Amino acid sequence: MSHTFTNLFSNQSTLLKQAQYRGRFAPSPSGPLHFGSLLTALGSYLQAKANHGLWFVRIEDIDKPREQFGAVDQILDALSAFGMSWDIDPNTSEDLAPADRGCLVQTRRLRRYQEILDTLHAHNLTYACHCSRKKIRQMGANYTGYCRNKNLPLTDAAIRICNDHVNATKTNSDFNHEDYIIKRRDGLFAYQLVVVIDDIDQGITEVVRGADILPLTTRQTSLYKLFGITPPNYMHLPLVSTKPGFKLSKQNHARAIDINNPKPELIQALTLLGLPVQQDLMLKSVADIITWAVAHWDIANLPDTTEIIISEQKTSFSSL
Ligand SMILES: [Zn+2]
Structure with missing residues (x-):
C-alpha cells in the first residue's frame, strides 16, 4: 500500500538524497505578523x-474565509523588514504565480490535495461522515468512527481518514487515534492533511513551529506512516503570552510588529530565543543583526518552556 503513495510523492526521495536542511515558516494570512509569530519565524529561519539550509515561506490560506485582505503582503513585507529573506523552492515553482512572491500558496494546490485524497479513498482509507455537530458532541469528546462502515455517499459530507488502521477494531478513540476530518463538509481541505502534503512535497527536513501545534504532531506523523515516508524532525518553540494561558494571537488582536522600526522587537525576540544579545547590537543594521544571530544561534540556549510571559505594554488587546 505504501508503495502507491511513494509513487505519488516520488519527488521527496530525490529531495532527501540532496541531504540539505529544508525548513519553512508557514503563516496563515488571517492578519499581520505579531510578536509571537515573529519569534516563530526567527526561530525557524535561524535554525535553517x-x-x-533552505528556508521557505508557505502561505497557509486553506481556510480562505478567514483570510484578511492584504495580509499576505503585510506578512512578507514584515519578514523582509526584519531581515529574513526566503528561498524559492524549484520543486514546487510550477505552482507559483507572480503575486505569490516566491512562496507556496495552499489555495493554488487544491488539485494536488484532491489527487492525494482520491488515492486515499481508492484504498478505502477515507469515508464520508454525515454526522451533525450536535450528534458528534453527544458521542463524546472524540469521534468514535460512527460512519466508518456505512459506505455513505460522498456528497454533502465531511471526509474522515481511517486512522489507526492497524487497529481498526478500536472503538475507544482518543484524540490521536480518532478518524479526524481531512475534508470538511463545506469543501475545504483540513489543515492536518494539507500541511503534511506540503511538507512532503517541499522535502521539509525539520519543522520549527509554535508549541500550540504540538498536540497535532502525532496525527501528522501517523499520516507520514500511512504514506510510507519518514517524517521530518519537529521542534516546538515557546509561545509568547501576556499572562499564563493568554498567548498572543490574531484572534485576541495582538498588535502587529512595527516594520518601520524593526530593531527593538528584533532584538527582544533574539533575547527571548536565548541569544547572547549585547547593547551594541542596536548600532548594527538589521541585516548585520541577522548575520550575527545566525552565527550565534544555539538551540541548547532556547528557553526550556512552552510559554514566555512578556509585559502587557507590548500588546494592545481590545478585549482585555
Ligand atoms: Zn459520522
Missing part, C-alpha cells in the same frame, strides 16, 4: 540558516 545555522544549518546551511
Whole structure:
C-alpha cells in the first residue's frame, strides 16, 4: 500500500538524497505578523540558516474565509523588514504565480490535495461522515468512527481518514487515534492533511513551529506512516503570552510588529530565543543583526518552556 503513495510523492526521495536542511515558516494570512509569530519565524529561519539550509515561506490560506485582505503582503513585507529573506523552492515553482512572491500558496494546490485524497479513498482509507455537530458532541469528546462502515455517499459530507488502521477494531478513540476530518463538509481541505502534503512535497527536513501545534504532531506523523515516508524532525518553540494561558494571537488582536522600526522587537525576540544579545547590537543594521544571530544561534540556549510571559505594554488587546 505504501508503495502507491511513494509513487505519488516520488519527488521527496530525490529531495532527501540532496541531504540539505529544508525548513519553512508557514503563516496563515488571517492578519499581520505579531510578536509571537515573529519569534516563530526567527526561530525557524535561524535554525535553517545555522544549518546551511533552505528556508521557505508557505502561505497557509486553506481556510480562505478567514483570510484578511492584504495580509499576505503585510506578512512578507514584515519578514523582509526584519531581515529574513526566503528561498524559492524549484520543486514546487510550477505552482507559483507572480503575486505569490516566491512562496507556496495552499489555495493554488487544491488539485494536488484532491489527487492525494482520491488515492486515499481508492484504498478505502477515507469515508464520508454525515454526522451533525450536535450528534458528534453527544458521542463524546472524540469521534468514535460512527460512519466508518456505512459506505455513505460522498456528497454533502465531511471526509474522515481511517486512522489507526492497524487497529481498526478500536472503538475507544482518543484524540490521536480518532478518524479526524481531512475534508470538511463545506469543501475545504483540513489543515492536518494539507500541511503534511506540503511538507512532503517541499522535502521539509525539520519543522520549527509554535508549541500550540504540538498536540497535532502525532496525527501528522501517523499520516507520514500511512504514506510510507519518514517524517521530518519537529521542534516546538515557546509561545509568547501576556499572562499564563493568554498567548498572543490574531484572534485576541495582538498588535502587529512595527516594520518601520524593526530593531527593538528584533532584538527582544533574539533575547527571548536565548541569544547572547549585547547593547551594541542596536548600532548594527538589521541585516548585520541577522548575520550575527545566525552565527550565534544555539538551540541548547532556547528557553526550556512552552510559554514566555512578556509585559502587557507590548500588546494592545481590545478585549482585555
Ligand atoms: Zn459520522
